[in-house]
Amino acid sequence: KNQVEQSPQSLIILEGKNCTLQCNYTVSPFSNLRWYKQDTGRGPVSLTIMTFSENTKSNGRYTATLDADTKQSSLHITASQLSDSASYICVVSGLQAAGNKLTFGGGTRVLVKP
Amino acid sequence: KAGVTQTPRYLIKTRGQQVTLSCSPISGHRSVSWYQQTPGQGLQFLFEYFSETQRNKGNFPGRFSGRQFSNSRSEMNVSTLELGDSALYLCASSIETGNFGNSPLHFGNGTRLTVT
Numbered sequence: 757k758n759q760v761e762q763s764p765q766s767l768i769i770l771e772g773k774n775c776t777l778q779c780n781y782t783v784s785p786f787s788n789l790r791w792y793k794q795d796t797g798r799g800p801v802s803l804t805i806m807t808f809s810e811n812t813k814s815n816g817r818y819t820a821t822l823d824a825d826t827k828q829s830s831l832h833i834t835a836s837q838l839s840d841s842a843s844y845i846c847v848v849s850g851l852q853a854a855g856n857k858l859t860f861g862g863g864t865r866v867l868v869k870p
Numbered sequence: 871k872a873g874v875t876q877t878p879r880y881l882i883k884t885r886g887q888q889v890t891l892s893c894s895p896i897s898g899h900r901s902v903s904w905y906q907q908t909p910g911q912g913l914q915f916l917f918e919y920f921s922e923t924q925r926n927k928g929n930f931p932g933r934f935s936g937r938q939f940s941n942s943r944s945e946m947n948v949s950t951l952e953l954g955d956s957a958l959y960l961c962a963s964s965i966e967t968g969n970f971g972n973s974p975l976h977f978g979n980g981t982r983l984t985v986t
Contacts, residue, residue, distance in 0.1 A: 788972055799874070799960050799977030800913075807972060845913065849971075856971070857926070860913040 758783040760848050762861035769836050769868055777864045779829040779846035787849040787856050791820050791831050794843045794863070803831070803844075833866070841868045871896060874963050874978035882984045888949040891981045895942050895963030901925075902944040903975065904936060907958040916959075919944055948983075956985045 760781045769775045781789070788807045792800035804813045804820040806829070812821045817834045833840055846861040875894040883889050895902050903918035903926075915928040919938035936946045942963075948955055958980045966973035 790974070792977075797979070799962070799979045800975075801977070802974035805972055805974055847913075858915050860915075862912045 758848070758850055758857070758859045760846055760859045760861035762844075762846050762864050764864060765862070766865040766867070769866065771836060771838060771868055771870050773836055775833050775836060775866065777831045777833075777844050777846075777866070779831070779861055781827050781829070781846075781848045781859070781861075783827075783848040783850040783859050785851040786824060786827075787851045789820075789822055789829050790847040790849070791818070791829075792845045792847060793818075794845060796842070800845055836866075836868045838868050838870065841866060874961055874976050876959075876961050876978035876981050878981060879979070880982050880984075882986065883951050884986055885951055885953060887951050888947065889951060889983060891946045891948075891959055891961075891983075893944045893946070893961030893963075893978060895944070895961075896965075896976055899963035899965050899976070900942050901964040901966050902938055902942060903962050903964070904944070904946050905960040905962065906930070907960055907980070908956075913960070916946070951985045953985050956983060958982050 763778045790805045791803040794800040803815050803818050806822045808824050819832045822829045843863040843865045845863045848859050849856045877892045901920045904916040907913045918926040922938045933949045938944045960980045962975035962977045964973050
């Protein structure tokens with residue numbers, strides 16, 4: 757069964773500090789892995805999309821890494837800001853004969869404190 | 871460019887009723903997909919439409935249905951509502967012509983459905 761597991765479920769960090777979120781998946785065959793940021797009461801916003809051949813991708817202070825061999829990804833937030841308080845969702849697209857399927861992780865809720 | 875627009879923003883219905891949610895994609899986007907988000911199950915894929923055809927479907931009962939119009943606008947219908955259908959329903963559009971390829975999904979802010 758295709759699964760996406762994220763850790764930790766939640767974390768609290770101080771403004772200005774860095775943090776790293778983890779995503780492990782069993783989806784196979786793999787098409788791409790996406791990270792989304794979801795503010796409370798809003799829809800998710802795309803941060804990065806990585807294909808099999810990409811090891812790292814950045815979007816401002818957000819840097820995602822992908823190890824397709826171990827089926828692991830991480831999202832690193834540098835110099836956190838209060839506006840980084842949100843849920844971060846890892847999504848894996850898997851290749852299937854009937855069309856690619858998206859499998860969602862449960863998300864990591866990040867709270868940045870001043 | 872306007873983003874993905876979902877209406878209504880909030881909806882309260884009673885068990886047994888049916889509901890129709892609307893989604894207007896970003897101009898030029900022909901792929902529209904729907905998702906259910908609950909605290910317990912997280913985000914789950916409902917279905918995806920492209921050029922008025924359902925191209926992909928998640929594991930939801932037949933009470934959940936949708937359609938897409940020639941202008942790419944989409945509607946989702948839930949019949950015989952149950953308490954467990956209370957959720958945030960999100961719509962996303964993509965410029966992708968392939969099936970969940972390498973283009974990002976652009977989400978609306980959702981319709982929060984409460985079933986009493």
